[in-house]
Amino acid sequence: MSVRQGYSPIQMPLLSVFRVITFWISFTFCLGFSFGQNAPKIRGEVFDAVSSQPLIGANVYWEGNTASGVVTGLDGDFEIISVTFPAKLVISYIGYERSVRVIQAKDGEKGLRFFLKPEEMSLEEIIIQERRPDEQIKNLEMGKASVPIETIKNIPALFGEVDLFRSLQLLPGVQTAGEGTTGLFVRGGSADQNLVQLDGAPVYNASHFFGIFSVFNPDALSKVDLYKGNMPASFGGRASSLIDVSLQEGNRNQIHGQGGIGTISSRLTLDGPLFGKNSSFIVSGRRTYADLFLKLSRDENLRNNKLNFYDLSGRFSFFLGERDKLSFSIYEGSDFLGLDDQFGLGWNNWVNSVNWNRVNSETSFFDLQAYYSRYQYIVDINDPENGFEWTNRLSESGIKANWIRVLSDKSTINWGIHSQFYQFSPVDLAPDPESGIGEIVTNPKNGLLNNLFFGLNQNFSPRLSMEAGLRWGLYTQVGEGVEYSYPDDRPERDGEIGTESFDAWEPMQFYQGLEPRLAFRYLIDEQFSVKAAYNRNFQYVQIATNSSAGLPIDRWMLADRYTRPIQSDQISLGLFRNFDNNRWELSVEGYYKDLRNVIDLRNGAQVLFTDQVETEVLSGDGWAYGVETLLRKNTGKTTGWLSYTWSRTWRQIEGVSLNQKYNPRFDRPHDVTLVLNHEFNPRWSAGLTFVYTSGLAVTFPVGSYVVDNQNVPLYPELRNLDRFPDYHRMDASITWRNADKGRKWKGSWNFSVYNLYGRKNPFAYEFRDIYNNDINFNPSEDGDIISSRPGVVMTYLFTVLPSITYNFQF
């Protein structure tokens, strides 16, 4: 990574937390406001000289009079009170060379444009993060992790595919349920308790290839923020975390491009001005080509198979004058698995949003957002006698308005409303014309959730700050739909005693709940702070599953008469310490989380086609606690972090594990992660990742018995008392870049090895009979059974998996 690339558009401070930015803007504007609005002003804009991206939050002041300063706004613009000319105007920004220009009186008549160059710092001073060096000390956020996209790109990747979620799994407090999957389990929450959103719109199935890859193409992203529970009041709807992903904004000066050709996929991203200087675009695409290789096979059956995914994303931004910005974001991603034209399984996410950001005044801001997110899948069996097409779709539409007002240099408030409409379409299984299979149609499920929220940021003193918020969710399950009745309101299979139909928008069930959020920060000194937080969330949707990995055909459920919304309460306490002029960060956070109304499934539950999914579901409580330690180095030739987490996760659900508490599969008490990046010189760099975690919590048999002529493993009645062996793995990568000869085209090669020392981490243990001392012997195909004995067969994945990727930009 060259120094210049270290300040690519992806890394710009543009991408820091929106609330913090607005606070800075508000704070500075508030100071400026005292000079009087009618004084003559100089106007201008500040850009990154390399990427032409606007620089938000750059300091602009007259030399020798820093008190007169302002900071640039959302599109890099500023207004500053005129002084006696000529005078020197100074533009400064962390990580960029300071710009000083002599301003004459006539310059005030036209807008000024400043292009700041990234500082040619020594390699020791490369800053790989997008935030202020002392941000973890000063801000009020707990349980929040912002991972720069450039850092994510430097982490050695499975198949060379840089993956957002797999990178997040390297953070403390985030667990994975198994090798190679992107499912996230945050502080004891299950995977469906994470709200994954792209530019404000939720993404319901954020994975490709059955969870092996996440749906986001990193080239198109500008930032990702992970809130491990303590999220601002303007966000909500999921019990455990918010993964807030933002697309990049295209630059407004010239067309740029970047991409890569990898082992299993290629990608291309273009960005630039759209209609002149006041609008921009970025479009990005990625596609795998496993099926293209299949076409090279001599076997006709293999040639006819399909296995691919693609995703497309784009963002179009329009700057409407000095105060308004309008942006449209679009994402579409699809997977398809097809076998010889006889079987097809495909799934698709379609997400779009429109965002309007308005600066009403120097102390007042307004954001309006509308979005639509749809997820659907199709299973197609092309068989003349039993063929069918099975489809399902769910969608969420929403609109959110957020007002921000700076009351003083010590107080900022925001308030707003967020309305969400869930439409879970009925399962639709349509038989082929000649098929003997009967049609299945269930009833739709709809829900309307209106949220009112209010937040307050208050600095009581230079040392003590508070962030308080309240979110009030008002949820109504609405028609069109059907509700079943059961004796004593206890759903049992085949036990319904009546049904009631509801017309469109007719209320069926109502829930409401207050969600308070409270956080304090006390600054012990400039390098040391203590924080505490409390947070409550309600979640009105969840997945009816008891497996650990998400499937494309998972059944989503809305809160209804029998399924109450999940309630999550979390308290946390943290110590944050920086060392050596903010080169090192150390944090220790402890948390306790309480979960109510989490669900599991009955033994043998059938949830996919039933209209009475409530009869298949069990409900109960959960809790989790832990301590997360993170030591992070942000500058220098070598950057990265070392983390250790100790945590426990529990569930207690009536009807499971003799009603006693048990650990879900993803309970992994010890978790150590080391992430290192090293710059040898501008052409060579390397990355190293090491992961060590406790084994998954699982249930092993305690015997066997014979029934129906089968030798069947006998399982204990208590769940998950056993453990897989501890998991550990090391990945490494090395990147070589072409020498920078001033050409526009810049290329680099990345060589990476996943599981460097070939650790056989178990993916699964199968307890079954082994015939003829051969674990691959199949009695249906391989002949007579000579011997049979019980055995354990371990499946492991990805031992010493090298990959190569060529990346480029122009």
Place this chain on the structure above:
Amino acid sequence: MRYTLFVLVLFLFSSCQEEVVLPLGSKEELIPTIEAFWTDQGTYNEVRISLSKDYYDSLQTEIIRDAEVMITIPGTDKVIPFQFLPGLNTYRPINPLERAVVGQRYQLNVKWGENIYQSEGVMLEAPILDSLTWQFEEERIFREEGYYIKVYGKVPFEEDNNYRIRVIENDTLKNQRDDYLLFDDTFGLQFFEQGLELGYAFEENDRVRLELFRLNRDAYDYLNELVNLLFNDGGLFSPPPQNPTTNIRVVQGKPEVLGYFMVSPVLVRTVVIQAKYD
């Protein structure tokens, strides 16, 4: 199967398998397993009782030979006693002419030492099994090349549509986990009238015996859960493994029991695959 493996490999990329020895726990006391079948055909009526064993124990399971077994009809004095037959290692009705009658509810009673177990089931009316045909089929997805049998029948019932088909090929019961054929009316039952294709590829001159059972729901659920458990590979996509939910309850004694009680009519057809019919 080749397709299945192909898909699996693609899903799991470079996955590998090997046999390992894990240290496993054991039960302090072995658990009795009861399999009881009460049908309208005497040869099927039996109760097998055995004990569980340690997982790695490759010896035969221990048979319980000293239990008292009977079937009764609740609300009546009717008792159908069973006796243990050492040669068969199973309990059979003392009167072999006793069998299930449609519409009657039966209760299984097993007493072993201080332990008493009970279960109940209703004898349901049998569906109509019209005919069996076979036809040679080329290789298809999830289907190998070979002769495939179609079963034609009719199900004139609105409820209790839970069926199992067992297939015996040349005197060998097909009982691998792939061989279970269980169906209910989730997808309707028209396919049974149009011809239900058995998922086995037969060869010419194979003698195929088909047995059709109509089960009570709890017995059907037990078998479904059993099949799910046999397919449970302990991986991410599998639910936590659990023993199938038995429909046998403990009336007295130690709280655990395994197995199930099935009351069912049985329809049997036998064919010999011949190319000339094709």
